[in-house]
Amino acid sequence: MKQWNHLEAFLLDGHLEIDNNRSERSIKPFVSGRKNWMFSNTLRGARGSAIMYSVVETV
Incomplete structure (x- = not known):
């Protein structure tokens, strides 16, 4: 709902x-x-990677 x-x-x-x-x-x-997962060992790094990939793919 x-x-x-x-x-x-x-x-x-x-x-x-x-x-x-x-x-x-x-x-x-x-x-x-x-190597792409190097900075995703923390929640902050994973969130940063997700933001970066989203920006790259929507431009």
Whole structure:
């Protein structure tokens, strides 16, 4: 019930996708190596990596 507004937005806007497969495929090259996880050993590092990858993929 807490997500009902998001569900309605998805149903009303044809541009919204039902899953995030496209975004997961687009960041796969970034996460495919061991060195990519070097700064993700803390919550802060993982959050920073997620922000960076999001910016890179949306530009």
